[in-house]
Structure formats: structure tokens, C-alpha cells
Amino acid sequence: MGKTAKLEFLRRIVPLSLCVLGIVGGYFFMSVLSSLLCLIAAAGIYAALPRPKAPSGAVRPVCHPPVVVLDGIGMVFGAVFFSVALIGMADWSGAAALLALFCLGPASVSLVLFTVAVRQDTSWVRFFSNGFEFTQFGLKVRVMYEELKKIDVRLWQASGWAAWWQSTIGSSGPRSAVLLNGAESTNTLVFKRKDGATFTISSELVPDLQRVLISIDRAGMELPDGISDYQRKKIRQRRERMYGGPEREKPPATSEQKEVARIAALIEHARRSPGS
Numbered sequence: 001m002g003k004t005a006k007l008e009f010l011r012r013i014v015p016l017s018l019c020v021l022g023i024v025g026g027y028f029f030m031s032v033l034s035s036l037l038c039l040i041a042a043a044g045i046y047a048a049l050p051r052p053k054a055p056s057g058a059v060r061p062v063c064h065p066p067v068v069v070l071d072g073i074g075m076v077f078g079a080v081f082f083s084v085a086l087i088g089m090a091d092w093s094g095a096a097a098l099l100a101l102f103c104l105g106p107a108s109v110s111l112v113l114f115t116v117a118v119r120q121d122t123s124w125v126r127f128f129s130n131g132f133e134f135t136q137f138g139l140k141v142r143v144m145y146e147e148l149k150k151i152d153v154r155l156w157q158a159s160g161w162a163a164w165w166q167s168t169i170g171s172s173g174p175r176s177a178v179l180l181n182g183a184e185s186t187n188t189l190v191f192k193r194k195d196g197a198t199f200t201i202s203s204e205l206v207p208d209l210q211r212v213l214i215s216i217d218r219a220g221m222e223l224p225d226g227i228s229d230y231q232r233k234k235i236r237q238r239r240e241r242m243y244g245g246p247e248r249e250k251p252p253a254t255s256e257q258k259e260v261a262r263i264a265a266l267i268e269h270a271r272r273s274p275g276s
Helices: 003-028 032-048 067-091 095-102 109-121 161-169 209-218 229-243 255-272
Strands: 124-127 131-136 139-144 148-157 176-179 185-193 198-202
Touching (some): 109 161
């Protein structure tokens, strides 16, 4: 996890802690004014910290609902259930205290929602003429097209909560990064690096997919298998119009050119020889 993602977690954890402090403290020992100041400070910290900005041309994952809504739901769940759990375990007894302990379960939902929100705010992909840069939780990985082993086109299908989970969490491990558009069905580009790392990106999110394919073809990589022969031909024709065709070999020198070169070499040798 990068520095940016850690700061985004602090943006949410510190205000949540202040909210819980205001509620629990107001129940036990704090005045109403002090509790309100804790809540105001929580809102101020959340709003004051600068949000991460994606570089120009970068593509972010699609988030449903928006990040602000996820943060709001997480704050409400965390403030209410963490406060009830702490108050119940400290002041109640019997079955009420046991129920308060169970409140830690729904309270932990806030941490999951915060993780989703942080991932959305600190993850994007940016394409260049010779590769792409994948950023997830603030950690950047620059991948050159020459480093890739294979590129596939794969249909990614999921439904309901599974589609939401895959598009928001976006990763199944440190060597797998996923950036989806949130739809239940999407065509994805799967970039497989030679060391085994994979990067999956919804083709619908790429702003200029044809230019990316032209850059891949220009780098000498095989185009994905899911592209038809007609599309391959059009991509190579456009690449030749943009960058020119492959370099042609120089025609062999004629006998007259060889004779002129031989005479020029003899004259140059005579000028440099001593005593001339």
C-alpha cells in the first residue's frame, strides 16, 4: 500500500474515531458541547485533507455508489455500532452486554467500505506509446509492451454483488490487478507479464483502444487473439500511415558505383601516404 492510500485511510479512520469518542464520551463523561466539537472536528478533517488526483489521461475504475456515499455509509455504521459496542461492554451487563459485543460485526462493515473507497480514489491506469502504468492503492507499476508475454481478450462475466465486488476491490493478490467498468459483462484486455503478473482492464474504459493496439503492434507484440484478421489489417494500415512502414533494404550498389568508390579510396590513400 502506497503513501497516498495510507493518507486516505487516515482521512476516514481519524474522523470515525472522533465520532466514536464524541458519542461514547458524551454518554460517560463529556459535555454536550465537547461531543459536538468532536463531531465538527471529524467533519473538518475529512473535508480538509486534499484528495488524490489522477494524472491527465488516466482511467479510473467505475464506482457504484460514489465514493462520498460509501464514506457516509461507513461513517454511520462505524459510529453507531462501535459506540454501542463500547458503551454496552463497559456499562451494561448480562444479555445486553453480549448483544453489544455482537455489534462489532456490523461495525466492521465500515472498514470494508473504507477499503473500497480508498481503492477507488487511489487506483487508475494510464497508457503510453510504449506501455502503460497501473496504479492500485497508490502503488505504481510501469509495464513496457516488450516485457509482456501475452495479451488476451477475455469476456468477464459476473452478476449482482459479485460484479460489484470485482469492480470495486479489483485485485485477487499482489500479482494481479483488475480495473473493470462495473458492468455484469465486459470484454477485458488481459496483459500477462513474463514474470507471471497479470493486469486486467475493461476495454470499454480505454479512451482510445485503437491507438493502444497500434502501439502494441508497433512494439512487435502479437495482437490479442480475439481481434479479427480484418481488424488486424486495419490496425497495421493505420500504424503505417502514422509511423511509416518497415524500413526497406538499400538496393545493392552497381558496378559503376563500386568503381567510383574504389577510385575515391585510392585517392584518399595516396593523400595520406608519406612522401606524397
